[in-house]
Amino acid sequence: MPLNIRTYHDLTEPDRSGLAEQIGAQRRRVAERLAVVARVVAVMSGKGGVGKSFVTAQLARALARMGRAAGVLDADLNGPTAPRLLRLPVASCTLHDGVVEPAVSPEGVRCFSMGLLLEDGRPLAFRGPAAESFVWRGALEATALRELLADVAWGPLDVLLVDLPPGMQRLAELAELLPAPPAVLTVTIPTPESRDAVRRAMHAARAGGSELVGILENMVGGEFVGSAGEELATEFGIPLLARLRFHPSVHEWDGLAHRVVGSA
Amino acid sequence: MKFLCVECDRQMAFEERRLPGDGTLAAAFRCPQCGRVVALLTNPMETQLVASLGVKIGGTTLPPQPLESIRGTVTTGKHDAFEESGEKGEGRGPIWSGEAQERLARVPGFVRGMVKKIYAEYAKEHGLAEITPAVMDTARSELGLEGM
Numbered sequence: 001m002p003l004n005i006r007t008y009h010d011l012t013e014p015d016r017s018g019l020a021e022q023i024g025a026q027r028r029r030v031a032e033r034l035a036v037v038a039r040v041v042a043v044m045s046g047k048g049g050v051g052k053s054f055v056t057a058q059l060a061r062a063l064a065r066m067g068r069a070a071g072v073l074d075a076d077l078n079g080p081t082a083p084r085l086l087r088l089p090v091a092s093c094t095l096h097d098g099v100v101e102p103a104v105s106p107e108g109v110r111c112f113s114m115g116l117l118l119e120d121g122r123p124l125a126f127r128g129p130a131a132e133s134f135v136w137r138g139a140l141e142a143t144a145l146r147e148l149l150a151d152v153a154w155g156p157l158d159v160l161l162v163d164l165p166p167g168m169q170r171l172a173e174l175a176e177l178l179p180a181p182p183a184v185l186t187v188t189i190p191t192p193e194s195r196d197a198v199r200r201a202m203h204a205a206r207a208g209g210s211e212l213v214g215i216l217e218n219m220v221g222g223e224f225v226g227s228a229g230e231e232l233a234t235e236f237g238i239p240l241l242a243r244l245r246f247h248p249s250v251h252e253w254d255g256l257a258h259r260v261v262g263s264a
Numbered sequence: 265m266k267f268l269c270v271e272c273d274r275q276m277a278f279e280e281r282r283l284p285g286d287g288t289l290a291a292a293f294r295c296p297q298c299g300r301v302v303a304l305l306t307n308p309m310e311t312q313l314v315a316s317l318g319v320k321i322g323g324t325t326l327p328p329q330p331l332e333s334i335r336g337t338v339t340t341g342k343h344d345a346f347e348e349s350g351e352k353g354e355g356r357g358p359i360w361s362g363e364a365q366e367r368l369a370r371v372p373g374f375v376r377g378m379v380k381k382i383y384a385e386y387a388k389e390h391g392l393a394e395i396t397p398a399v400m401d402t403a404r405s406e407l408g409l410e411g412m
Binding site: 013123 | 275318
């Protein structure tokens with residue numbers, strides 16, 4: 001005779017573990033922390049090596065020069081570069097009242113990065129069973145991203161730029177953690193190879209509910225030949241915010257910052 | 265995660281959690297009707313997978329610490345990455361026995377401040393004036409602090 005077993009949802013008595021409630025509380029903490037952040041903009045590309053981190057840092061510095069309250073969350077947990085790009089002071093992170101204070105650049109950009117926490121030259125490594133670590137490592141990185149959003153005292157910001165690593169996984173995690181999918185600023189280089197990779201990422205971002213605020217073509221005028229920025233801007237119906245040569249001037253970064261604020 | 269006593273058709277209640285220290289976890293659940301107890305035993309990978317989500321089987325009673333999962337799991341963090349400043353309303357904490365202090369000193373610097381704070385809050389919540397290794401063991405198990 002088959003056993004009569006009720007299903008999970010049939011059992012309505014309180015569950016002391018409350019795993020779903022614990023997850024819900026985590027999400028609420030993110031939403032509460034970011035309630036004073038006017039706009040979250042993810043800096044994305046489907047391609048590595050196009051200059052996302054450099055663009056993020058320079059854009060944040062330009063926004064700060066404009067008098068905007070800007071923050072940078074370095075979401076490249078395995079290859080953090082924001083502390084050096086933003087010339088953050090080398091100091092311990094201050095903890096108080098359940099939060100950690102972000103580091104502040106000379107221009108006033110508030111930033112947090114795994115680079116502030118890791119020993120110099122050491123990779124991001126987690127305690128855990130070595131066997132099949134791929135099963136849990138992704139979840140731990142998503143949890144780390146959540147904590148960087150929820151536990152850093154970002155304070156009131158006009159823009160929080162999130163510097164994503166190459167690939168689409170981190171944007172998906174970010175969209176899942178935020179109350180609403182972030183706006184996306186896309187970075188490409190001129191080549192057709194970059195265009196094809198970035199196009200996939202842009203489709204994925206739009207399918208995930210993100211608004212594509214514009215595209216920036218980087219490293220123009222050198223060895224990289226093509227018109228990826230213009231082609232992608234036309235295809236997606238979004239503005240080509242800038243075509244930046246190597247070593248752009250402060251004036252060019254300031255112009256980009258104005259256009260990003262205008263489009264975001 | 266819920267457990268059903270099929271015989272009684274009653275949802276079982278979480279009873280106790282144990283962390284043997286080898287990466288495994290034991291969580292006991294009791295039927296409120298017949299009193300039968302079953303234990304959920306997870307292997308290190310399963311334990312880690314749940315912990316990776318930043319949740320605790322059996323629930324949690326203390327408020328989350330800032331960057332709790334990062335500090336609790338990253339093994340390549342700087343020993344001086346964090347500086348704890350005074351908390352609002354923080355009074356005198358519990359006394360740490362010599363053995364407890366020695367044990368705390370062996371905790372990596374990256375996570376030591378958080379571990380100290382968690383044990384102090386546990387002692388305060390339970391009205392304990394002194395933290396000893398036994399208190400640390402009990403707190404570790406009750407709070408699900410694997411590896412701390």
